[in-house]
Amino acid sequence: MSTIPPVIAIDGPAASGKSTVGKLVAETLGFLLFDTGALYRAVTLTALRRGIPIEDEACISDLARTIHIDLIPSQEKDGRPYTVLVDGEDLTWAIRSEPVDAHVSAVSAYPGVREALKHQQRRIAWQGKVVMAGRDIGTVVFPEAPLKVYLDATPEVRARRRCEELRARGEEADFDEILAGVRRRDAIDSTRAMAPLRIADDAVVINTDDMTVDEVVDAIVQLARERFDDPA
Numbered sequence: 001m002s003t004i005p006p007v008i009a010i011d012g013p014a015a016s017g018k019s020t021v022g023k024l025v026a027e028t029l030g031f032l033l034f035d036t037g038a039l040y041r042a043v044t045l046t047a048l049r050r051g052i053p054i055e056d057e058a059c060i061s062d063l064a065r066t067i068h069i070d071l072i073p074s075q076e077k078d079g080r081p082y083t084v085l086v087d088g089e090d091l092t093w094a095i096r097s098e099p100v101d102a103h104v105s106a107v108s109a110y111p112g113v114r115e116a117l118k119h120q121q122r123r124i125a126w127q128g129k130v131v132m133a134g135r136d137i138g139t140v141v142f143p144e145a146p147l148k149v150y151l152d153a154t155p156e157v158r159a160r161r162r163c164e165e166l167r168a169r170g171e172e173a174d175f176d177e178i179l180a181g182v183r184r185r186d187a188i189d190s191t192r193a194m195a196p197l198r199i200a201d202d203a204v205v206i207n208t209d210d211m212t213v214d215e216v217v218d219a220i221v222q223l224a225r226e227r228f229d230d231p232a
């Protein structure tokens with residue numbers, strides 16, 4: 001039997017801080033951060049750019065099987081947690097734009113898309129020493145993960161954090177609009193038929209409403225040190 005690699009699964013709803021926290025946990029432990037939402041975002045952006053209708057499930061599933069997505073450590077000093085290349089083109093910020101936010105939940109509900117991206121995710125998980133952030137890592141993609149964390153926060157807190165993040169990048173942000181978007185994505189992500197957002201039975205749930213980023217990071221690093229022999 002092969003040994004299960006050290007993988008930390010961090011799941012949770014939109015804007016719950018998975019990538020911010022995941023990046024710091026990964027840095028502390030010397031792990032790689034693999035933010036799996038970037039894959040779904042890259043497929044969505046490419047479909048929009050190519051004029052593929054978002055309702056065209058077959059065509060979008062084909063796209064997910066054929067485009068080449070890389071997540072690589074960042075070379076830029078613009079606050080990005082990593083660089084996203086789609087067929088070699090740097091689309092790191094473009095995948096975070098409003099049109100992608102509006103359509104990514106629909107795209108990620110397609111079984112063909114999920115199946116295509118699951119293979120890529122498992123391949124990277126098996127390399128080990130990876131923090132995987134997503135919605136279904138602990139339940140579907142890598143249920144073998146020795147440490148599973150579910151990050152939660154109320155929709156209002158998540159919308160406020162998302163506003164602050166956009167404004168810090170000099171973009172406009174309307175709280176009510178963002179809150180409505182967070183709620184809409186929660187509803188789609190948690191009710192879709194395939195791999196809906198849910199808490200794995202053996203996940204540690206952390207409600208971050210009243211916690212700072214550093215407190216959340218410390219809690220997860222502590223769990224990793226307890227769980228893994230030599231996590232650094």
Ligand code: DC
Pocket residue numbers: 014015036037038040041104105108133134135136137185189
């Ligand atoms: O974490 P995020 O906001 O970047 O995720 C974007 C979308 O991708 C989100 O609406 C749900 C979907 N997603 C998913 O279905 N499964 C994952 N493992 C990661 C993201």
